[in-house]
Amino acid sequence: MTRFFSSFKALLAALLLLSGTALLAQDHGHADEHDAHAEHAEHDAHAHSAEHCDADTDHSHEGDHNGEAHDHESHADYAHGDHTHDEEFVAGTFIIHHIADAHEIHLFGDVHIPLPVILYIEGQGVKVFMSSAFEGHGHGNKTCELDGIAYTMHAEDGTTGDGTPVVSGQITAAADGSALTVYDFSITKSVFGMLLILAAMVWMFLSIAGYYKKNPGQAPKGMANALEPLIIFVRDEIAKPSIGDKADKFMPFLLTVFFFIFFCNLLGLVPFLGGFNITGTIGVTVVLATLVFFLTNLNGNKHYWGHIFWPHGVPLPVKFILVPIEVFSIIMKPAVLMIRLTANISAGHIIILAFTSLIFIFGDGGQAIGAGSGMGLFSTAFMIFMYFLELLVAFLQAFVFTLLAAIYFGDATHDPAHH
Amino acid sequence: MGALLTPALGTVVWASIAFLVVLFVLRRFAWGPILSALNEREESIAGALNEAEKVRKEMEELAASNENQLKEARAERDRMLREAREMADQLVADAKNTAREAADKEVAAAKDAIAIERKAAVAELKAEVGNLSLEIAERLLREKLESNDEQKALVNRLIDESPLN
Numbered sequence: 277m278t279r280f281f282s283s284f285k286a287l288l289a290a291l292l293l294l295s296g297t298a299l300l301a302q303d304h305g306h307a308d309e310h311d312a313h314a315e316h317a318e319h320d321a322h323a324h325s326a327e328h329c330d331a332d333t334d335h336s337h338e339g340d341h342n343g344e345a346h347d348h349e350s351h352a353d354y355a356h357g358d359h360t361h362d363e364e365f366v367a368g369t370f371i372i373h374h375i376a377d378a379h380e381i382h383l384f385g386d387v388h389i390p391l392p393v394i395l396y397i398e399g400q401g402v403k404v405f406m407s408s409a410f411e412g413h414g415h416g417n418k419t420c421e422l423d424g425i426a427y428t429m430h431a432e433d434g435t436t437g438d439g440t441p442v443v444s445g446q447i448t449a450a451a452d453g454s455a456l457t458v459y460d461f462s463i464t465k466s467v468f469g470m471l472l473i474l475a476a477m478v479w480m481f482l483s484i485a486g487y488y489k490k491n492p493g494q495a496p497k498g499m500a501n502a503l504e505p506l507i508i509f510v511r512d513e514i515a516k517p518s519i520g521d522k523a524d525k526f527m528p529f530l531l532t533v534f535f536f537i538f539f540c541n542l543l544g545l546v547p548f549l550g551g552f553n554i555t556g557t558i559g560v561t562v563v564l565a566t567l568v569f570f571l572t573n574l575n576g577n578k579h580y581w582g583h584i585f586w587p588h589g590v591p592l593p594v595k596f597i598l599v600p601i602e603v604f605s606i607i608m609k610p611a612v613l614m615i616r617l618t619a620n621i622s623a624g625h626i627i628i629l630a631f632t633s634l635i636f637i638f639g640d641g642g643q644a645i646g647a648g649s650g651m652g653l654f655s656t657a658f659m660i661f662m663y664f665l666e667l668l669v670a671f672l673q674a675f676v677f678t679l680l681a682a683i684y685f686g687d688a689t690h691d692p693a694h695h
Numbered sequence: 696m697g698a699l700l701t702p703a704l705g706t707v708v709w710a711s712i713a714f715l716v717v718l719f720v721l722r723r724f725a726w727g728p729i730l731s732a733l734n735e736r737e738e739s740i741a742g743a744l745n746e747a748e749k750v751r752k753e754m755e756e757l758a759a760s761n762e763n764q765l766k767e768a769r770a771e772r773d774r775m776l777r778e779a780r781e782m783a784d785q786l787v788a789d790a791k792n793t794a795r796e797a798a799d800k801e802v803a804a805a806k807d808a809i810a811i812e813r814k815a816a817v818a819e820l821k822a823e824v825g826n827l828s829l830e831i832a833e834r835l836l837r838e839k840l841e842s843n844d845e846q847k848a849l850v851n852r853l854i855d856e857s858p859l860n
Contacts, residue, residue, distance in 0.1 A: 376699055377706065394705070443701055461705040470710060474717040481725035488732035493739050507729060527730060528722035536714070558699065559706025563714060622699070 367633035375625045377466045377557050378445060379407040379429065381550035389550070391463050397449055398457040400425065407462075425451045465550060466557040473539045473554070477532070503535075510534050510678060518682035522689045526682065529571060533564060534678040541621060541670030545663065555673070556622035558614070565614035568681045573606065576688040609684055613677055620673050624666045631655040631662070827857050 381389040390408035397403060405422055410429050412418035418429040427449050430442045438455055442448060445464075449456045463471070484500045491497075496504045510531050515523040540554040554560055582588075584602040587595060635655050639648025831853050835846070 372699065377703065459704060461708060463709070464703070464706060467706055467709045467713075471713055474713050478717055478720055478725075481721055481729065485725040485728040485732075488729055492732065493736050504733070508733065511730070511733075524730075528726040529718060531726055532714075532718045532721055536717075557703075557706060559702040559704075560710045562702045563707055563710040566711075567714070 365633070365636045367630065367637065370633055370636075371626055371629040372444070374551050374629055375553045375556055375622050376445060377464045377553075377559070379410075379447070379462055379464055381465050381468070383548060383550055391465065391468055393447065394461040394463065395427075395447065395449065396459040396461060397425070398459075400449075400451070400456060425449050425456070465552065466554045466560060469540065469543055469552040469554045470560060473536060473543060477535055477539065481535075506535070506538075507531060514675070514679050514682050518679065519686040519689065522685075523682075525575075526571070526685045529567070530678050530682055533567075533681065534674050537564075537617065537677055538671060538674035541673060542667075544621065544625065545666055545670060551625065553622060553625055556618050556625060558618050561614040561618045564617075564677070565610040568613060568684060569607070569610040571681075572610070572684045572688045575685065577691065579690065579692055580688045609680075613680055617673055617677050620669060624662070624669050628659055628662050628666070631658050823858075831857075 379393060380391055383389065388408075390406040393403075393405055393407050393409075395403045403422070403425070405420075407429075409420045409422065410418035410427070411420055417431050420427050427447055428436075429445065429447050430436075431444060433441075433443050435441050436448055436455065440448075440455065447458060447460055447462075449458045480499060480503070484503060487496070487498070487500045495501075511523070511527060514534070515527055515530050519526055537555055540552070540560075543549070544552045544554060544556070546552075584606065585599060587598055587602070590598055632655065635648055635652045638651035639645060831850075834853065835849065
């Protein structure tokens with residue numbers, strides 16, 4: 277019961293967080309309507325000045341005074357560039373841009389690492405090209421034309437010309453003026469980060485396994501020594517207490533998930549790397565949650581299903597209420613895992629980015645450098661605190677996800693006859 | 696915003712493939728060996744600790760038995776010493792007694808002998824005195840006592856002559 281209640285609380289917290297984000301985004305949406313008009317007309321003419329006032333400097337380097345100075349300058353540029361209004365700093369856009377997935381890794385200023393774009397276009401086959409092929413800077417849509425197909429990478433949520441809804445970062449294609457159906461299998465920032473982490477995990481754990489094989493019964497050294505406490509932590513503090521005798525069966529999944537989430541969270545905290553938000557990307561967490569769903573239900577024993585469809589010791593009328601709730605909870609439990617992880621990691625990034633934004637808001641586009649610098653000092657101090665908190669959260673969320681998955685597996689395989 | 700809440704198809708596909716591949720690779724080549732190595736090591740450490748505990752107990756028992764043996768030996772020694780001392784005391788006492796008895800006997804015998812000698816001497820003296828008295832009386836009677844002075848002189852002479860000491 278407590279467990280259910282805590283899941284509920286977490287869900288509530290996640291919803292609150294997300295609604296907060298939505299408010300920010302709406303705010304920015306209004307501002308952008310202006311943008312949209314101005315953008316098309318003026319984009320080319322002001323290509324140079326539109327080129328990054330960088331709202332999107334890397335969040336970690338905001339504390340750095342050089343970075344600030346640079347940004348003030350570019351803001352000042354804008355003031356002269358005569359469209360201060362269009363490019364006014366909008367915290368919502370800035371933040372969402374940084375935590376959302378992207379087709380490139382944004383290092384700092386105008387420096388990006390391009391990533392491969394892989395598209396399956398109906399009737400046209402698979403198209404692979406680098407994201408650097410897209411032209412256009414700033415916050416507007418980016419376009420490119422390859423082999424007679426015109427690609428558009430949308431900057432904002434909205435609709436295409438023919439009314440098809442699109443989300444920011446989505447790529448649409450058109451040939452001869454008619455829209456094509458595009459399936460995007462690009463190696464995006466989150467996919468790239470995820471592959472990086474998974475490759476690192478394979479290397480790390482295979483070399484650790486090799487070490488153990490070579491030195492049986494010896495005290496661990498180096499990487500084995502560093503990671504062994506975590507492996508033992510997952511086994512003794514998560515798997516065994518939650519699952520019991522059948523823990524061994526689930527250990528590979530629990531260990532992989534734990535380290536994957538933990539390392540992804542840590543990668544997201546590394547500054548100057550484009551602020552990876554892998555575990556805050558819903559496409560990644562949905563896969564983890566789906567695996568938990570299948571592992572729980574495919575391993576569910578008679579007692580588990582009995583508990584869902586015919587709970588014992590409950591009066592018949594209550595069963596009519598309880599059974600639908602229990603059936604709903606089959607889906608809800610992994611869904612909550614997904615939402616909690618995504619929301620927590622994104623929230624951490626949002627807070628850090630929000631305090632970065634404060635510097636620019638107080639700096640008022642370079643008009644109030646004193647206020648901006650004062651806020652910069654305060655924000656930096658607070659961000660340092662937040663970074664420490666985020667280090668804790670990085671571990672905590674990996675722990676919570678793994679622990680709850682283990683508890684669900686335990687519920688599914690628990691045999692009351694044995695106790 | 697929509698991009699934040701909508702799982703992107705490509706991300707889901709890549710995440711599924713990559714995560715599952717890594718899961719299977721690690722399960723086969725990493726987690727299995729690592730977990731079994733950890734288990735083995737833990738067991739061997741637990742075994743070694745048990746062994747050490749057992750040895751410690753054995754050592755304790757050994758030490759205890761040594762202690763016992765030592766105690767017994769000491770007690771044995773004490774007992775033997777005590778017995779020896781008792782025996783020696785006994786011997787000395789016995790010897791003293793014997794000596795005393797022997798001495799007493801000697802003394803008693805000597806006393807007896809002296810008493811007998813004395814009796815005999817007294818008896819002899821008595822007989823001698825009787826004989827002397829008889830002799831004196833005889834001489835007195837024989838010399839017919841001419842005068843008193845002569846008689847007295849005679850008596851005195853006789854007395855002087857007598858071996859009475």
